[in-house]
Amino acid sequence: MQDRVSPLLLAWYDSHARDLPWRVPPGGGSADPYRVWLSEVMLQQTTTAAVAPYFRKFIDKWPDVEALAAAPEEEIMGEWAGLGYYSRARNLVACARAVAERGGFPRSERELRELPGLGAYTAAAVAAIAFGQRAVVVDANVERVVARLFAIDDPLPAARKAIRAAAETITPERRAGDFAQAMMDLGATICTARDPKCLLCPLADLCRARETGRQAELPVKPPRKPKPHRRGAAWWIERDGKVLLVTRPGKGMLGGMRALPDDGWSARRDGSGDPPMPGEWKNLGSVQHGFTHFTLELSVMALAGQASGPLPEGIWHEIGKLEDAGLPTLFAKAASRARERG
Missing domain, CATH: 1.10.1670.10 (Helix-hairpin-Helix base-excision DNA repair enzymes (C-terminal))
Incomplete structure (x- = not known):
């Protein structure tokens, strides 16, 4: 056989053969390793239909690995928002910078495995598709x-x-x-x-x-094992048509992404329910979100009146332009709920 x-x-x-934006037609020779690598990272646990517009957006903005390597990490994370599995985006940045530093992608599967974030599958795919x-x-x-x-x-x-x-x-x-x-x-x-x-x-x-x-x-x-269900809270703090956004820690859930302040929920435990500072908080309802290993019910709490303590460290972003903030899907849902109910 x-x-x-x-x-x-x-x-x-x-x-x-499917016509895909990162693909060279059958018999058309080796593909650009940057496009192959970028598409394979995006396609991990994500459908082709969902990836295609993100891939085009990245290629338009950063047409080669050197351009991606030179981009601010926060900007890349913002453009990735909504694609999910954000550790992939952090690995993407690290790998792009390693490739740019060495002057291009290595050709062998073994050397590709040595790059940050490239597992056995991605290394094999790049070696085969880009380098034959x-x-x-x-x-x-x-x-x-x-x-x-x-x-x-x-x-x-x-x-x-x-x-x-x-x-x-x-x-x-x-x-x-x-x-x-x-x-x-x-x-x-x-x-x-x-x-x-x-x-x-x-x-x-x-x-x-x-x-x-x-x-x-x-x-x-x-x-299939049943997914645990977690609960948490996000805090909507508004001032003069702007909302306070924080940057999440680099490691952990949605690491490095902009977000609303929250109460420390994680895959292993519920949030504390404690607001970031004293004040009068109004419950605007909740949003549901599914992660790989758990589901989350996130209550959206809005500050009514003035804060009576120091605010979390962050930036003030125009509420009318939140679509440009690069919020991950969970916090985009929470922001939508706040704008509907606020």
């Missing part, structure tokens, strides 16, 4: 395709070692980047998590899971 997979898949990819290196690229879509193709029925995450070993056996020496993207496209459009379209699949006749009608069952996922 192994020697038949790549010819069939590449022939399918030549006719069915043979690298085994396994994301969630590829994981699903390979588990079904080889009927690997060990539950995840234990199955990942066997999935990677199987992916190694079908990865070709030539057109490694096209093959990696073909596997991604197959998983995204044909070999989908639900209702796989086996009649359209170029590998259907080779698929061992399909032989036994088990394609929809694989890969076997562990049972």
Whole structure:
């Protein structure tokens, strides 16, 4: 089977490749490593549809890695706002500066792994797609395709070692980047998590899971654990048409982002409920937000009248221009609630 997979898949990819803003067409040669790296970082745990406008915005503003490396971190974090998983943005800044300092991206998978924030998958993807290196690229879509193709029925995450070993056996020496993207496209459009379209699949006749009608069952996922539910509060402090925004600590939830002051909630505990200073506080309602490992109910509290103590350190931002503040989604929701109810 192994020697038949790549010819069939590449022939399918030549006719069915998705048109994506960071991608070179099939057979079009190596892609710009900056665009490949930027897109792969953005695509981690995020859909293609959500990433595309952010990618275009970043490329327009910072067309190469040197431009991104020279940009203020706060500005980059602001442009990232709404894309989620903000540790990726912090790693993006660190990596851009490391690449600019060394004069460009390294070509080998091993050297790429040494850059800040580049794990096994991203390093392999850049090596294959940008530099044509043979690298085994396994994301969630590829994981699903390979588990079904080889009927690997060990539950995840234990199955990942066997999935990677199987992916190694079908990865070709030539057109490694096209093959990696073909596997991604197959998983995204044909070999989908639900209702796989086996009649359209170029590998259907080779698929061992399909032989036994088990394609929809694989890969076997562990049972989902219920997410804990946390509660916290955000404080809306308004003055002369402006609202007080703070910068969150560099490490931790939404690190380095602008936000409303809050009461110290985290993934592990509820917030204290204590306001940043004494005063009369009015409850404007609450907003709900889902993080990867927990959900949060955030009460929005507005200061009525004058503060009777020192204010938190921050900046005053025009309320009418909050869309330009780069607030993460949670605090954008809280600001919207304050403006509706205030």
